[in-house]
Amino acid sequence: MSLDYIKVFAPATVANVACGFDVLGFAIDSPGDEVELTKSDTGEVRITKIIGDGGKLPTDADKNTAGVVVKAFLEAIGSKQGIDIVLHKHMPLGSGMGSSAASSAAAVYAANKLMGSPLSDLEILPFAMEGERIACGSAHADNVAPSLLGGFTLIRSYSPLDVVKIDVPDELFATVVHPKIVVNTKDARKILKGQVPLDKAIRQWGNVGALIAGLLQKDYGLISRSLEDVIIEPVRSLLLPGFDEAKQAALEAGALGFGISGSGPSLFSLNRGKKTAETVAHAIKSVYDGLGIETDLFVSAVNQQGPSIIRSNESDSAKTI
Amino acid sequence: MSLDYIKVFAPATVANVACGFDVLGFAIDSPGDEVELTKSDTGEVRITKIIGDGGKLPTDADKNTAGVVVKAFLEAIGSKQGIDIVLHKHMPLGSGMGSSAASSAAAVYAANKLMGSPLSDLEILPFAMEGERIACGSAHADNVAPSLLGGFTLIRSYSPLDVVKIDVPDELFATVVHPKIVVNTKDARKILKGQVPLDKAIRQWGNVGALIAGLLQKDYGLISRSLEDVIIEPVRSLLLPGFDEAKQAALEAGALGFGISGSGPSLFSLNRGKKTAETVAHAIKSVYDGLGIETDLFVSAVNQQGPSIIRSNESDSAKTI
Numbered sequence: 148m149s150l151d152y153i154k155v156f157a158p159a160t161v162a163n164v165a166c167g168f169d170v171l172g173f174a175i176d177s178p179g180d181e182v183e184l185t186k187s188d189t190g191e192v193r194i195t196k197i198i199g200d201g202g203k204l205p206t207d208a209d210k211n212t213a214g215v216v217v218k219a220f221l222e223a224i225g226s227k228q229g230i231d232i233v234l235h236k237h238m239p240l241g242s243g244m245g246s247s248a249a250s251s252a253a254a255v256y257a258a259n260k261l262m263g264s265p266l267s268d269l270e271i272l273p274f275a276m277e278g279e280r281i282a283c284g285s286a287h288a289d290n291v292a293p294s295l296l297g298g299f300t301l302i303r304s305y306s307p308l309d310v311v312k313i314d315v316p317d318e319l320f321a322t323v324v325h326p327k328i329v330v331n332t333k334d335a336r337k338i339l340k341g342q343v344p345l346d347k348a349i350r351q352w353g354n355v356g357a358l359i360a361g362l363l364q365k366d367y368g369l370i371s372r373s374l375e376d377v378i379i380e381p382v383r384s385l386l387l388p389g390f391d392e393a394k395q396a397a398l399e400a401g402a403l404g405f406g407i408s409g410s411g412p413s414l415f416s417l418n419r420g421k422k423t424a425e426t427v428a429h430a431i432k433s434v435y436d437g438l439g440i441e442t443d444l445f446v447s448a449v450n451q452q453g454p455s456i457i458r459s460n461e462s463d464s465a466k467t468i
Numbered sequence: 469m470s471l472d473y474i475k476v477f478a479p480a481t482v483a484n485v486a487c488g489f490d491v492l493g494f495a496i497d498s499p500g501d502e503v504e505l506t507k508s509d510t511g512e513v514r515i516t517k518i519i520g521d522g523g524k525l526p527t528d529a530d531k532n533t534a535g536v537v538v539k540a541f542l543e544a545i546g547s548k549q550g551i552d553i554v555l556h557k558h559m560p561l562g563s564g565m566g567s568s569a570a571s572s573a574a575a576v577y578a579a580n581k582l583m584g585s586p587l588s589d590l591e592i593l594p595f596a597m598e599g600e601r602i603a604c605g606s607a608h609a610d611n612v613a614p615s616l617l618g619g620f621t622l623i624r625s626y627s628p629l630d631v632v633k634i635d636v637p638d639e640l641f642a643t644v645v646h647p648k649i650v651v652n653t654k655d656a657r658k659i660l661k662g663q664v665p666l667d668k669a670i671r672q673w674g675n676v677g678a679l680i681a682g683l684l685q686k687d688y689g690l691i692s693r694s695l696e697d698v699i700i701e702p703v704r705s706l707l708l709p710g711f712d713e714a715k716q717a718a719l720e721a722g723a724l725g726f727g728i729s730g731s732g733p734s735l736f737s738l739n740r741g742k743k744t745a746e747t748v749a750h751a752i753k754s755v756y757d758g759l760g761i762e763t764d765l766f767v768s769a770v771n772q773q774g775p776s777i778i779r780s781n782e783s784d785s786a787k788t789i
Contacts, residue, residue: 303678342663352673357624
């Protein structure tokens with residue numbers, strides 16, 4: 148029986164992890180987006196339905212991230228296969244949790260499986276990056292890489308593309324809080340200076356190296372000390388009401404570290420154990436409650452596997468038997 | 469029988485390892501400096517002899533790195549013990565191989581042993597840094613840390629002092645070449661700009677993270693790709709005749725990466741296996757031969773243990789029995 152229907156989940160992600168601006172991201176177990184791909188005989192890639200976006204996303208396959216990603220993938224493998232796509236959005240758009248990246252990662256992972264896995268997960272990454280180009284204006288990888296590969300990922304270089312997967316300790320849990328305020332990613336980038344003081348850059352790369360060492364050596368104390376951003380956070384946090392108070396509350400509640408998720412407005416903390424992660428989530432929520440700002444809270448293990456197949460016509464058939 | 473004489477070796481070091489300016493260093497098995505410490509009843513710390521320095525180093529214990537280090541250590545543990553110091557210099561001064569750091573590390577390690585090891589290796593590091601303050605004008609740790617701890621070390625932070633030891637793969641060999649030209653460390657620092665472009669800083673911290681991952685995951689390919697310095701090397705290499713040709717020769721001969729050792733003039737490469745390290749050493753030497761510049765060549769495993777005790781009155785006594 149040939150595979151002609153597949154439903155895939157891909158996880159939300161936190162990019163710009165503290166000291167690792169533009170290079171470090173990680174995936175969380177939930178939330179995430181889902182895509183359903185079905186082969187068709189139309190010879191075309193079509194977005195047939197989008198659920199959960201409040202009507203905000205385009206259904207034109209050339210303008211929708213999932214559509215662009217699947218078309219780029221099919222073109223690269225020289226296939227004229229028609230595919231219908233249904234998109235399930237499970238997280239807020241523009242929240243800094245890698246919403247477009249999760250859709251892109253799920254779409255390319257599903258398409259690759261549907262076509263018999265001609266490429267590896269690392270090989271399909273560039274197609275997911277094309278989805279980011281449509282969504283954000285540049286083909287950045289710091290959300291799609293962890294969504295597609297799982298765990299922590301380090302983008303060593305874009306030219307050539309060089310992505311390193313970093314294993315993380317089992318007890319590492321993330322808290323992500325989405326305060327319902329609007330931050331424009333383009334403003335968030337514009338506010339950054341083109342030049343940075345050398346002494347701060349040195350401190351930043353000392354922290355990046357130490358964070359990688361802490362993760363690989365399972366040294367929670369070192370992870371905690373390294374989750375420091377002396378360059379981006381002091382500037383971008385000015386755009387985020389309540390940031391300083393939320394950070395203080397998170398650290399006092401036992402977080403290993405705290406920072407901006409992507410370019411905000413979501414905030415993240417890394418924590419040792421689920422219980423601490425939950426305590427921290429509520430401590431942050433209290434701060435925003437006090438400011439009259441609504442929040443969505445997410446507590447989750449760091450996702451280690453990337454996308455997962457939820458069902459397919461093969462699994463359905465197996466169940467029937 | 470109480471310990472009242474000890475002879476200790478501490479290794480030469482390469483600091484400012486490629487992308488890891490001011491934070492990353494490593495120790496090599498040889499060369500290195502030796503110190504002999506003997507308890508005396510004078511109540512004073514004295515430099516009684518210096519061998520191999522060509523008469524260049526001060527014998528006043530308040531001006532000599534080893535003297536300063538031992539005095540600072542004794543003061544910290546509240547001891548008025550008199551100690552006589554003999555210093556054996558086995559590497560060129562001002563070569564960028566951590567000559568002063570090796571003497572400082574050997575001295576404090578020896579003094580701690582002589583006094584019954586009241587402090588740990590990490591706890592004696594600040595005293596060795598005092599030796600660097602005398603020798604170089606600032607209490608930097610990027611040479612003394614690897615000389616004292618062995619392996620690769622990462623200085624995450626100076627304030628508070630936070631040093632991380634990074635294990636390295638067994639087959640990692642270093643080539644260090646000292647071309648006999650004079651570079652003033654102060655000039656080498658003055659030539660650096662106070663501000664760096666953010667995009668280059670990002671590439672640098674991506675490389676630092678990837679180099680740490682490569683070392684810990686024993687991924688030689690990743691180590692090689694990460695040994696890139698886009699900020700310091702392009703500026704400082706202008707002070708070093710033959711640098712570009714030596715780098716090209718080293719990489720063509722199979723080096724994983726190549727760069728300036730400390731602030732020069734010595735150059736280093738990291739290599740997989742001793743044979744490649746030797747081939748690379750000779751390839752670099754050929755370049756300098758062609759320029760009429762003499763070189764000293766050192767090929768060595770990355771030192772994993774730091775200082776070692778060569779002999780003591782206890783070991784001598786054991787041999788007699």
